[in-house]
Amino acid sequence: MVWWIGIVLAVIGAIVFAIVYVVRHVLPEYLEAQRLHSLAYSDYGISPESYERWPLGRERFKQTGRLPMSRKAMGDAFRWHDPTYFWSGKEFCCTFEDGPWKWSASQRYAGPEMNCGHYFAVTAAGRRRKPPTTASTCRNCSS
C-alpha cells in the first residue's frame, strides 16, 4: 500500500514539475517569440495574423486596403540608394522624381512608357544591391 502511494505521489510530483516548468520557462519564451515576430512584421500587414485561417485550412486573404485584393501597407521599407541622388528636407521629393529615365526604364511591374516604379524591400536583409542604371537630375534641387 505504501509502495503504491509512493508511486502515485511520484507521478503527481512529475506532472506538477512538468506543468511548472512549462508555465515558467517554455510558455514565456514562446509568447515572447510570438510577440517579437508579430511586432517585426505586423506593421507592414503581412504577418500571419493578417490572414484568416480556418482550422486545418489554408490562409485566406483579408482585404485591408481600399481596393479589392489590396492591403494597407504601413511600416519600414528599405532600398539601396545612391547618395548622389538623395535629397532631404524640402527637396526630399526629388529623391523619387518620375523623370524621363523612370518612364523609359524597363522594370518589374513598371514597363517602359507604361508606368514608373520605386522599389523597396520590406526587410533590411531583402535589399538587393543594384548599381543605378539611370541618372536623375533635379532642376530645382541642389545636389
Next chain:
Amino acid sequence: MINGSAESVLDLTHEDNLLEVSRMAIKNPEVLPDETYLVELLSALTDESKGGGNALTNWIGYWAQTQGYDGILFFGARALKSHPELWFQIRHGRGDRGLFSGLTYLYFEQLRRSYDLINVVYFSGANVATNVRQYAFPSDGELTDNELFGKSIDDIDPLLTYRQDYQASRTGRFTAPKVELLP
C-alpha cells in the same frame, strides 16, 4: 529606409489574388496546365531572363496603376530559387490540383513567411514623397521627419522638375492588350 504608409497596395503574395489578376491579364490562360497553373504563373512573374520584368508583369503593373492602386507587393526574383521544391513541382507537373494541391498552398505560405523575399513597388514618386513619415539615410542612421509628409501633390509640384503636367503627358501612351502566352 523609409517609414510610411500606403492606402491600397495590390498584394500578389497571395495565391487567390494571383489567380484573379492572371485571369484578367492573360488572354489564353488555358495554355497553362491546371495542375501547375500557380507555380507556372509565379515562375513567369519572377522570371529574370529579360532583366527587369516581362510582358505579363508590365501588363499587371500598368493595370494596377490605372485602377488606382498605390503599388504592388510581390515576390522578388529570388523567391523561387530559394525554394527548390517549387522548381521541382514545376518540372514534374505537380501543382495546384489533386494529390499535391495542399503542397502548393503550403509553399506559398512558406514564401509569404520569408519576408526577405517580399518587395514592394510604388508607382508614383510624388506619392512616396508625401506618404513617408520618416526616413533614415543610411538606413541605420538617425530618423528624420519628412517635411513633406501629408502634403498634397499640388503642394510639392513646384518643387519637382517633372511636374503633374509632364506626368499627364506621359500617361496613357500605352494601350495594353491582354498577354497571349505561347503554348
